[in-house]
Structures are given as C-alpha cells and as structure tokens.
Amino acid sequence: MAVLATVAAGAGMAVLIMAVVDRGPGADGHGPTPSGGPSRAALSAADCPVRPTSPPWAPPANKGDSAAFLGDITLPDCTRVRPGRTMTKVWRLKNAGAVPWKGYSLHRLDLPQRPDQCQTISDVPIRDTPPGETVDIPTDVTTPRNPGLCYVRFKMMDGAGRVAFPGGRPLNFQVIVG
Numbered sequence: 412m413a414v415l416a417t418v419a420a421g422a423g424m425a426v427l428i429m430a431v432v433d434r435g436p437g438a439d440g441h442g443p444t445p446s447g448g449p450s451r452a453a454l455s456a457a458d459c460p461v462r463p464t465s466p467p468w469a470p471p472a473n474k475g476d477s478a479a480f481l482g483d484i485t486l487p488d489c490t491r492v493r494p495g496r497t498m499t500k501v502w503r504l505k506n507a508g509a510v511p512w513k514g515y516s517l518h519r520l521d522l523p524q525r526p527d528q529c530q531t532i533s534d535v536p537i538r539d540t541p542p543g544e545t546v547d548i549p550t551d552v553t554t555p556r557n558p559g560l561c562y563v564r565f566k567m568m569d570g571a572g573r574v575a576f577p578g579g580r581p582l583n584f585q586v587i588v589g
Contacts, residue, residue, distance in 0.1 A: 514570025
C-alpha cells in the first residue's frame with residue numbers, strides 16, 4: 412500500500428512522503444522488478460507488498476505545499492486481479508498545505524510502458540483542490556495478459572509541470588495478476 416505522511420521541516424514547511432516500490436530480486440533471484448515487470452516465479456504473499464525506500468530529502472516545489480495520503484479507495488495493494496482486464500484505481504489524497512492544487516497531475520515514472528506492465532495513461536489529472544479539501548484521483552488500469560506482480564509509480568506534478576514533492580516517495584499501486 413502506498414504510505415504517505417506529512418512531515419514538518421522547519422519554519423512550518425511540510426514535505427510529502429509516499430511509499431515507493433523499489434525492491435530487488437528475492438532470495439530466489441526472481442522477485443518483482445522496480446519497473447513493474449512480472450516475476451517469472453510463482454507469487455506468494457511475501458512478494459507483495461514490495462518494501463519502500465526513501466528518496467533524498469528535498470523541499471516541495473511550492474513553499475507551504477503539502478499532501479496527505481488518505482487511502483486506496485479501489486484496488487488496495489496486493490489485490491489479485493485477472494489478466495487482460497481494465498479496472499479503475501482510485502487514491503484519496505488531502506491537500507494538507509496552504510497551496511491550492513490547480514492544474515496538478517500524477518505523472519507516471521515507468522515510461523515507456525512495456526507490454527508486460529500494467530497500462531495506464533502517462534499523466535493523470537487531479538481535480539483542482541483547495542487547501543484542506545480531499546480529492547479522489549481515478550485512473551484506468553489494464554493488466555498484462557501474463558501473470559505476475561504489477562506495480563506502477565507516479566509523482567505529483569504542479570500546474571507548471573514541476574515535481575511538486577521531489578523529496579517525497581512516488582504514489583504507487585501494486586496488484587497481483589493471475
């Protein structure tokens with residue numbers, strides 16, 4: 412599950428921190444790959460969720476900007492899904508800062524998309540969200556035809572096309588296809 416926290420960082424500024432999937436091969440050498448490709452080995456509960464890592468700290472692009480992850484509304488991490496299906500993933504976030512989100516989006520990091528990955532649009536628009544409000548962010552996901560662990564990472568972009576929270580972990584989803 413994507414994990415998100417708002418952390419105070421001097422002078423009232425806040426930083427968005429989200430979980431990222433960044434796990435190398437498992438003990439058998441066939442664990443999930445960070446780019447989202449499925450494993451060739453049979454998946455078990457130990458393969459999902461993938462362990463998060465932290466990026467280097469960096470302030471938000473806009474002073475006073477902050478976000479809080481409230482939950483996976485659909486497709487919680489490690490949900491088992493059928494191959495070759497299209498479904499909608501929805502995250503719920505709160506604008507926990509003082510900056511209105513106008514023209515913000517989620518930009519997919521795992522580009523170009525490969526056939527063995529879950530397919531999504533590259534940029535998921537976020538409805539304009541004033542400070543203190545929550546927003547549900549939906550995107551359609553099409554699973555690959557072959558079984559495996561599928562995970563996709565997104566970074567929030569501001570209206571000027573900058574990474575809104577460069578020191579925050581990407582927002583992700585991960586499902587087991589099979």
